[in-house]
Amino acid sequence: MKRAAAWAILLLGMAYFILPLLGMVEFSLSMKRGVYSLEAYRVVLADPRFRETFTFSVVMALLTIVVGMAIVVPTAFWVRLKMPGLRPYVEFVTLLPLVIPAIVIVFGYIRLYNTSSALPLTGTIFGTNLLLVFGYVTLSLPYMYRAVDTGLRTIDVATLTEAAQSLGAGWATILARVILPNVLVSVLSGAFVTFAIVMGEFTMAALLNRPAFGPYLQLMGANRAYEPFALATIAFVITWACMGLIQLVTRFSKHDKAAR
Amino acid sequence: MTFLSLSHLEKSFGPTRVVKDFNLSVEQGEFISLLGPSGCGKTTVLRMVAGFETPTSGAIAIDGADMVRLRPNARNIGMVFQAYALFPNLTVAQNVGFGLKVKGTPAKEIAGRVEEMLDLIGLPDLGGRYPFQLSGGQQQRVALARALAPRPRVLLLDEPLSALDAKIRVSLRNEIRAIQRRLGITTIFVTHDQEEALSMSDRIVVMHQGVADQVGTPFEIYNTPATRFVAGFVGTLNTIEAEVKDGATGRVALAGTEVVLHRPMTGDRVTLGLRPEAVRLGQGSCELGLSGKITEVDFLGSVIRLRADLGGQSLAFDTFNAAHSVPPRVGETVVLGLNAADLMVIGA
Numbered sequence A: 001m002k003r004a005a006a007w008a009i010l011l012l013g014m015a016y017f018i019l020p021l022l023g024m025v026e027f028s029l030s031m032k033r034g035v036y037s038l039e040a041y042r043v044v045l046a047d048p049r050f051r052e053t054f055t056f057s058v059v060m061a062l063l064t065i066v067v068g069m070a071i072v073v074p075t076a077f078w079v080r081l082k083m084p085g086l087r088p089y090v091e092f093v094t095l096l097p098l099v100i101p102a103i104v105i106v107f108g109y110i111r112l113y114n115t116s117s118a119l120p121l122t123g124t125i126f127g128t129n130l131l132l133v134f135g136y137v138t139l140s141l142p143y144m145y146r147a148v149d150t151g152l153r154t155i156d157v158a159t160l161t162e163a164a165q166s167l168g169a170g171w172a173t174i175l176a177r178v179i180l181p182n183v184l185v186s187v188l189s190g191a192f193v194t195f196a197i198v199m200g201e202f203t204m205a206a207l208l209n210r211p212a213f214g215p216y217l218q219l220m221g222a223n224r225a226y227e228p229f230a231l232a233t234i235a236f237v238i239t240w241a242c243m244g245l246i247q248l249v250t251r252f253s254k255h256d257k258a259a260r
Numbered sequence B: 001m002t003f004l005s006l007s008h009l010e011k012s013f014g015p016t017r018v019v020k021d022f023n024l025s026v027e028q029g030e031f032i033s034l035l036g037p038s039g040c041g042k043t044t045v046l047r048m049v050a051g052f053e054t055p056t057s058g059a060i061a062i063d064g065a066d067m068v069r070l071r072p073n074a075r076n077i078g079m080v081f082q083a084y085a086l087f088p089n090l091t092v093a094q095n096v097g098f099g100l101k102v103k104g105t106p107a108k109e110i111a112g113r114v115e116e117m118l119d120l121i122g123l124p125d126l127g128g129r130y131p132f133q134l135s136g137g138q139q140q141r142v143a144l145a146r147a148l149a150p151r152p153r154v155l156l157l158d159e160p161l162s163a164l165d166a167k168i169r170v171s172l173r174n175e176i177r178a179i180q181r182r183l184g185i186t187t188i189f190v191t192h193d194q195e196e197a198l199s200m201s202d203r204i205v206v207m208h209q210g211v212a213d214q215v216g217t218p219f220e221i222y223n224t225p226a227t228r229f230v231a232g233f234v235g236t237l238n239t240i241e242a243e244v245k246d247g248a249t250g251r252v253a254l255a256g257t258e259v260v261l262h263r264p265m266t267g268d269r270v271t272l273g274l275r276p277e278a279v280r281l282g283q284g285s286c287e288l289g290l291s292g293k294i295t296e297v298d299f300l301g302s303v304i305r306l307r308a309d310l311g312g313q314s315l316a317f318d319t320f321n322a323a324h325s326v327p328p329r330v331g332e333t334v335v336l337g338l339n340a341a342d343l344m345v346i347g348a
Helices: A002-028 A039-046 A048-082 A084-099 A102-112 A125-153 A157-166 A171-182 A184-200 A203-207 A213-223 A227-252 B042-050 B092-103 B107-120 B136-148 B166-183 B194-200 B218-223 B228-233
Strands: B002-013 B016-027 B031-035 B057-062 B077-080 B154-158 B186-191 B203-208 B211-216 B238-246 B251-254 B257-260 B269-274 B288-299 B303-310 B313-320 B333-338
Touching: A002 A227, A039 A048, A039 A227, A048 A084, A048 A125, A048 A157, A048 A171, A048 A184, A048 A213, A084 A125, A102 A125, A102 A203, A125 A184, A125 A203, A157 A171, A157 B077, A157 B136, A171 A184, A184 A213, A184 A227, A203 A213, A213 A227, B002 B042, B002 B186, B016 B042, B016 B186, B016 B211, B031 B042, B031 B194, B042 B077, B042 B154, B042 B186, B042 B203, B077 B136, B092 B107, B092 B136, B107 B136, B136 B166, B166 B194, B186 B194, B194 B218, B203 B218, B203 B228, B211 B218, B211 B228, B228 B238, B238 B313, B251 B269, B257 B288, B303 B333
Parallel strands: B031 B186, B031 B203, B077 B154, B154 B186
Antiparallel strands: B002 B016, B002 B057, B203 B211, B238 B251, B238 B269, B251 B257, B288 B303, B288 B333, B303 B313
């Protein structure tokens, strides 16, 4: 009896999540009357703005991951190794983007880095793109930091660092050859979440007026009927592909079974 | 000539002085053990030599060169850790070759050295394995090979046997000592296990509350402890209070019997130390025969440890097990034989 109730609750929960998705996919396939077709997907994929915005967001996402890793991995490593007392404060700071809305952050950026400021980043396309990457890094901080910190928790950072030092390694070598490979699965988890966030982000890209995938989704949603659902399905597949990759990387990590 | 010298080394963490005026001179190729209980400062001394801690004051020199200002990665000192500290993402061969790779050694040379090191530790076929595929003893052997591969000037061993089970600990300590002798590498070994220190070392530094209480060969440390702490910490020691009858000649009254120790002493009373193995059951050819009542009998297999009451003072002693000789029973009165030369006068 208990087992049946558990199954019923599980199925109900699954239906709650899956039915809207099925509705969305079904609608995206209904552009031609009376038959299911991929017409909405064909229209979307043929749209040059789709390719332009999608490519832009992919590039931004990759840059965000690289910059985020370059900031988060050494910071989390240093805090854990040398300043463990600061950990709660650093964690608090990294969680701030969850409570401060993106619109507040981006308005702050615009105010600080406008064309009449000391550092007029918004004055050029390159500068604005740079600002957007930093904004994305900020948004991804809670996920990236947490993922890396969790990874560092699974290894004896202090002893491994000292072992590497006694073998002649400097800080860069320790980070690149000892720490990073051992938290790579965690870093990649953070990276895939970051990728998914950046691909769908609207507020920052729209307010900084950059041709990203998020504003394109919104634009299509406001003007078309079936295409937005096709785009939403594509965005959803990207997100789930990222989640799947996290699982895959975890499973195929050779030394992951290491007794640490 | 001194190869490694630690002079007036001090280390404080906040208001706590962990190491106090520590001095040690180590010859090239010597095996030195830092022995002491937890918190005595032995690991801190080792970490200062490695460069992981900066001394509050004092000097560390290797072959005359000052080490204090050098970063740990510039000291060329190998270290083996209690927790193995093998890099989980690298194979055994990559772990062993890590130090050489960092130095920029050509790949062919690294491969040769790795092979040599794996042969040295008796694991020539395990180069392709990951650390998690090895036992604790094998991991520690690999850690030793990794530390030795870059040809360090000094080898530091930080309780490398503590995490291993008893049998492997004994076999590995013999291996470590044999390898150290073969390579002739100057080694500092930190342990709280007196048996390890006694069996492996050329000299032992017994540490207590941040101070080196005594530095000496295992024989000296065991047989002529300099302080009450050393006497109590290294081996089992009976401490017996005796009355000083004549301080000039060292004549004392022990459990109603007078003994001349031929050592001048001051005061009315003196504390004497006596190892359990120096006491015999029955006077036999011993100088002294003291009467005592058996209070405890512990059968330990090859050895029987007994405890007797000597006029209110407890004395533990050992006798070998003999299949046809029944040990005395609790409450039985026996004669205990001992020689005056075995009685140690315990200092402060």
